[in-house]
Amino acid sequence: MxxxxxxxxxxxxxxxxxxxxxxxxxxxxxxxxxxxxxxxxxxxxxxxxxxxxxxxxxxxxxxxxxxxxxxxxxxxxxxxxxxxxxxxxxxxxxxxxxxxxxxxxxxxxxxxxxxxxxxxxxxxxxxxxxxxxxxxxxxxxxxxxxxxxxxxxxxxxxxxxxxxxxxxxxxxxxxxxxxxxxxxxxxxxxxxxxxxxxxxxxxxxxxxxxxxxxxxxxxxxxxxxxxKLLIGLDGVNKMSKSLGNQIVLDDSSSDIYGKIMSIPDNLIFEYLELLANISIEEVKKIPNPRDQKAVLAKEIVKIYHGKKEAQKAEDEFNKTFRDKEMPTDIPVFETDKKTYPILDLLFDSGLAESKNDAKRVIKGGGVELESDTVTDWRKEIEIEDDTTIRFGKRKFIKIKKK
Amino acid sequence: MxxxxxxxxxxxxxxxxxxxxxxxxxxxxxxxxxxxxxxxxxxxxxxxxxxxxxxxxxxxxxxxxxxxxxxxxxxxxxxxxxxxxxxxxxxxxxxxxxxxxxxxxxxxxxxxxxxxxxxxxxxxxxxxxxxxxxxxxxxxxxxxxxxxxxxxxxxxxxxxxxxxxxxxxxxxxxxxxxxxxxxxxxxxxxxxxxxxxxxxxxxxxxxxxxxxxxxxxxxxxxxxxxxKLLIGLDGVNKMSKSLGNQIVLDDSSSDIYGKIMSIPDNLIFEYLELLANISIEEVKKIPNPRDQKAVLAKEIVKIYHGKKEAQKAEDEFNKTFRDKEMPTDIPVFETDKKTYPILDLLFDSGLAESKNDAKRVIKGGGVELESDTVTDWRKEIEIEDDTTIRFGKRKFIKIKKK
Missing domain, CATH: 3.40.50.620 (HUPs)
Structure with missing residues (x-):
């Protein structure tokens, strides 16, 4: 029928x-x-x-x-x-x-x-x-x-x-x-x-x-x-693999959620029209763009990963960014060293893509050791169990002694 | 080899x-x-x-x-x-x-x-x-x-x-x-x-x-x-079927001969170069275009119909045109009428394509009754056995009583 x-x-x-x-x-x-x-x-x-x-x-x-x-x-x-x-x-x-x-x-x-x-x-x-x-x-x-x-x-x-x-x-x-x-x-x-x-x-x-x-x-x-064509995360070009401004369907729920939260505000309703099932009118009633995006992000995660995952991604994101809390699952980095140069540690643990990357983020104030911002990239870290390092906005690592 | x-x-x-x-x-x-x-x-x-x-x-x-x-x-x-x-x-x-x-x-x-x-x-x-x-x-x-x-x-x-x-x-x-x-x-x-x-x-x-x-x-x-492309009999356009300015390979020896004799003089050496086997230099020694053409025409007939036919075509052509004699084989038109309007006669016998065509050729002085040029297209012909009519340059008919 x-x-x-x-x-x-x-x-x-x-x-x-x-x-x-x-x-x-x-x-x-x-x-x-x-x-x-x-x-x-x-x-x-x-x-x-x-x-x-x-x-x-x-x-x-x-x-x-x-x-x-x-x-x-x-x-x-x-x-x-x-x-x-x-x-x-x-x-x-x-x-x-x-x-x-x-x-x-x-x-x-x-x-x-x-x-x-x-x-x-x-x-x-x-x-x-x-x-x-x-x-x-x-x-x-x-x-x-x-x-x-x-x-x-x-x-x-x-x-x-x-x-x-x-x-x-x-x-x-x-x-x-x-x-x-x-x-x-x-x-x-x-x-x-x-x-x-x-x-x-x-x-x-x-x-x-x-x-x-x-x-x-x-x-x-x-x-x-x-x-219509979809503008990519950069807010300028058509979404495409070669430009790297994309969200792939295979992205994890937290990746999708995080990336949607990062789009420029002027894309919100275009994304809503093209990528979501919910009413555009309803979302327009929400007073601020940050919360509009949150609805959009949760909705898109729901489409590809289901309702439960969507709720989880939202909670996680809020914990990390809004509530300034750490996510519940933090990867662990084990080492038997007593001390560790900070650049080596950030690189060996996989937080930084290179030591230059590590240095850059430290200089930008984006590295925290147990909530204390690291300012000296020459610093030698004393390894203690359960020390948490934050790298950039959303990357964490917990150190364990071997 | x-x-x-x-x-x-x-x-x-x-x-x-x-x-x-x-x-x-x-x-x-x-x-x-x-x-x-x-x-x-x-x-x-x-x-x-x-x-x-x-x-x-x-x-x-x-x-x-x-x-x-x-x-x-x-x-x-x-x-x-x-x-x-x-x-x-x-x-x-x-x-x-x-x-x-x-x-x-x-x-x-x-x-x-x-x-x-x-x-x-x-x-x-x-x-x-x-x-x-x-x-x-x-x-x-x-x-x-x-x-x-x-x-x-x-x-x-x-x-x-x-x-x-x-x-x-x-x-x-x-x-x-x-x-x-x-x-x-x-x-x-x-x-x-x-x-x-x-x-x-x-x-x-x-x-x-x-x-x-x-x-x-x-x-x-x-x-x-x-x-090179061949200019047609009109001396202007490329030879082509659609323009009718052509000599087809299947044309009879007398047709080929006659058509080559009709080409403008400025085509003689182009035709010689493209269509004949004989030396261009030799032909250039011949003093007048009419005779140059005759050599060309005979040569081309020879290529497609052989030496004997080429000679025959030449003799025939000369008889008809140069020596002002009639060709040896003249088609016969039989009729039981006593008199015949000239336009009807020319058309019925197949000499003219239409009565208008007949009238046109008479006006141009192209019709002869026993060597006398017919000038009046309204003329009524008295039918007598063996009367020969010439129409245009090369078309003849002999009248027989039924």
């Missing part, structure tokens, strides 16, 4: 949505009571999903919750070709081996399962595009290439930018292989008979091309939902 | 040649005594070869005469895709069925055999590119597409012109299918391991692309001979 609850349909059509082509058509489809096939293409190249990746997955979950069928399209064939999307610097992406694709996909499915119900066959389907491209003949390919126009492909902003760069640098960057990528992605929509396709802003061109190719091949064109 | 006669090598490198890439390399190859593989691609789309088509075939014959191997590459696969070359008006060529390709090729081979020795396996090889494209997988194709750059394809003048036209007319003209054509043609060179490729000026881009792709795939690059 398909749920046509109009509040939920509204949520699908608005929350986190940048644009819809065509909104009226999609709304009609959602209200029709027919089960829709909702395509989402994944390119199995990187195994670490972060919160940015969760946005389309969460949108898919909304469809799944209404009884629609999520079609996860795994571009295992196209991944071996290399789509340039998201390589940022205009470089041709390196080509993956089939082995790598297989391994990556296993990791992907595990991570996706934190958001989607991947075991329910009535609402979840997985397709690999090697299924059709693996057996496609050149004749088949050319019957497709015949209905695609060069000028339309060239209109893709990414290709135009690449060509501009080529002119500047006087070298060739865009291969024919990459240039045909939008056609292959469009054909995926034909093969899975997609009613809807979901993707990020950077996928709009390819998804709209899917509409065209579906129509040319006699199918009804899919509707396209383009989702 | 390979003939390395330097005069003949010189002939190969110069006669009818517009450009060679690279000439030194090709000369070296020809002098090496090694049998070269000389590729020529034919696109089996139109069955009527004309003298324009004979130019590359005659160049191939020169290679064959030295003992090299002609590799006739029949683009039976690519023909089903549609290369836009030569469609002139920027239109996408219609796609041929396999049936049509088969039939066309049979006709082609018959016509080609007038110039090339197609039965000598040591110097002639036929390859159909379905041999490799028919079993090519998408993975194979993409390993090719990965070494071809969009910017390089876009540099093809034909594609650039097409894109300009698109902008003017605001509609899409260039399909992805056609855009990839130069890559497929280049791959043909790889598959037949071509040492040399021969083609018209309009093929330079594709042939040079063959060099690039061969090198990228670890082969020595083919040398490329770009041949």
């Amino acid at each position: 398909i749920n046509t609850n109009s509040e939920k349909i509204n949520e699908i059509l608005s929350r986190g949505v940048e644009d819809i082509f065509e909104k009226d058509s999609l709304e009609k489809k959602l209200k029709s009571g027919k089960q829709l096939r909702v395509k989402f293409g994944i390119d199995p190249t990187s195994p670490d999903l972060h919160l940015g990746h969760s946005i389309p997955l969460r949108k898919l979950k909304q469809f799944q919750d209404l009884g629609h069928k999520v079609v996860l399209l795994i571009g295992d064939f196209t991944a071996t070709i290399g789509d340039p999307t998201g390589t940022g610097k205009g470089l041709t992406r390196s080509v993956l081996t089939e082995e790598q694709v297989k391994k990556n996909m296993k990791d992907y499915m595990k991570q996706i399962s934190k958001i989607l119900d991947i075991k329910e066959e009535s609402t979840f389907e997985t397709r690999y595009n090697t299924e059709w491209f693996g057996k496609m003949t050149m004749r088949d390919f050319y019957s497709l290439a015949r209905i695609e126009y060069v000028s339309q492909l060239m209109a893709r902003s990414m290709f135009r930018e690449r060509r501009e760069k080529e002119k500047l640098e006087k070298k060739d960057l865009l291969t024919l292989s990459e240039f045909t990528y939008p056609l292959l992605q469009a054909y995926d929509s034909v093969m899975v008979e997609a009613d809807v396709e979901i993707g990020g802003l950077d996928q709009i061109f390819n998804m709209l091309n899917g509409r065209k190719i579906q129509e040319k091949l006699g199918q009804k064109p899919q509707d396209v939902i383009a989702l | 390979i003939n390395t006669n330097s005069e003949k090598i010189n002939e190969i490198l110069s006669r009818g040649v517009e450009d060679i890439f690279e000439k030194d390399s090709l000369e070296k190859k020809l002098k090496s005594g090694k049998q070269l593989r000389v590729k020529f691609g034919i696109d089996p789309t139109s069955p009527d070869l004309h003298l324009g088509h004979s130019i590359p075939l005659r160049k191939l014959k020169q290679f064959q005469d030295l003992g090299h191997k002609v590799v006739l590459l029949i683009g039976d696969f690519t023909a089903t895709i549609g290369d836009p070359t030569g469609t002139g008006k920027g239109l996408t060529r219609s796609v041929l069925t396999e049936e049509q390709v088969k039939k066309n090729m049979k006709d082609y081979m018959k016509q080609i055999s007038k110039i090339l020795d197609i039965k000598e396996e040591s110097t002639f090889e036929t390859r159909y590119n379905t041999e490799w494209f028919g079993k090519m997988t998408m993975r194979d194709f993409y390993s090719l597409a990965r070494i071809e750059y969009v910017s390089q394809l876009m540099a093809r003048s034909m594609f650039r012109e097409r894109r300009e036209k698109e902008k003017l007319e605001k509609k899409d003209l260039l399909t992805l299918s056609e855009f990839t054509y130069p890559l497929l043609q280049a791959y043909d060179s790889v598959m037949v391991e071509a040492d040399v490729e021969i083609g018209g000026l309009d093929q330079i881009f594709n042939m040079l692309n063959g060099r690039k792709i061969q090198e990228k795939l670890g082969q020595k690059p083919q040398d490329v001979i770009a041949l």
Whole structure:
């Protein structure tokens, strides 16, 4: 049974949505009571999903919750070709081996399962595009290439930018292989008979091309939902692994909580819209940003680790930072030395990444020995049992004699 | 045994040649005594070869005469895709069925055999590119597409012109299918391991692309001979079927002779260079263009119909035009009418294409009744046995009473 609850349909059509082509058509489809096939293409190249990746997955979950069928399209064939999307610097992406694709996909499915119900066959389907491209003949390919126009492909902003760069640098960057990528992605929509396709802003061109190719091949064109992109923890750039401004889905509950608490205030409602299930209006009633963030952080931890872990992460965080208490579980560092140069101790215990790091944090007043700030980085520590050292904001160690 | 006669090598490198890439390399190859593989691609789309088509075939014959191997590459696969070359008006060529390709090729081979020795396996090889494209997988194709750059394809003048036209007319003209054509043609060179490729000026881009792709795939690059294009009988445009300014290889000896005699004088030496085997210098010694043309015409008929037919065509032509005699075989038109309006007679007998045509030729003074010029197009002819009517320069009819 398909749920046509109009509040939920509204949520699908608005929350986190940048644009819809065509909104009226999609709304009609959602209200029709027919089960829709909702395509989402994944390119199995990187195994670490972060919160940015969760946005389309969460949108898919909304469809799944209404009884629609999520079609996860795994571009295992196209991944071996290399789509340039998201390589940022205009470089041709390196080509993956089939082995790598297989391994990556296993990791992907595990991570996706934190958001989607991947075991329910009535609402979840997985397709690999090697299924059709693996057996496609050149004749088949050319019957497709015949209905695609060069000028339309060239209109893709990414290709135009690449060509501009080529002119500047006087070298060739865009291969024919990459240039045909939008056609292959469009054909995926034909093969899975997609009613809807979901993707990020950077996928709009390819998804709209899917509409065209579906129509040319006699199918009804899919509707396209383009989702907003997530700004990373730095508050400036799109969340991405290469920039390190990310929260990965595999992060521990305390890491997620802590990182969310560290975001700039102006991101709070964007994160709420894109990453949480709770009402934005409710959170707006909370008077200060610190407490708004706390609600957001707890909510996000709850989604990935459950309610109990969320409460624990909150308590822990408050103990450490708000209540200036130490966390309950402090790692222990054992040594048989009598005295220890502070820099060596901080480094050997794993608190500091290097002795320079240790020196820097001491100079910044960030190291405490039993609540006394250490000011001299040349200091020699006398080792006593149960001495607690705080390093930076959230790192602790307890010393034990061997 | 390979003939390395330097005069003949010189002939190969110069006669009818517009450009060679690279000439030194090709000369070296020809002098090496090694049998070269000389590729020529034919696109089996139109069955009527004309003298324009004979130019590359005659160049191939020169290679064959030295003992090299002609590799006739029949683009039976690519023909089903549609290369836009030569469609002139920027239109996408219609796609041929396999049936049509088969039939066309049979006709082609018959016509080609007038110039090339197609039965000598040591110097002639036929390859159909379905041999490799028919079993090519998408993975194979993409390993090719990965070494071809969009910017390089876009540099093809034909594609650039097409894109300009698109902008003017605001509609899409260039399909992805056609855009990839130069890559497929280049791959043909790889598959037949071509040492040399021969083609018209309009093929330079594709042939040079063959060099690039061969090198990228670890082969020595083919040398490329770009041949001059043949101006048609009108003295203005390239010879082509669609313009009707052509002499087809299947034309009768008297047709070929007559048409060559009708070319503008400034084409004589171009035709001699491109279409005949005789020495240009010798012909230059003949004092007047009319006699130069006669030598040319006889020579060309000789190539396609033999010496005897050439002599006959010359005699016939001279009888009709120079000696103002009638040809020996005049078609007969039988009628049981007593009188006949001249326009009707000219049309019914097949001399005129229409009554308007008949009227036009009469007004131009081109119709003679027993050597008397007919001036009145309203004239009623009294039918008498054996009356001869001349229509235009070379059409006659003899009237018989039924």
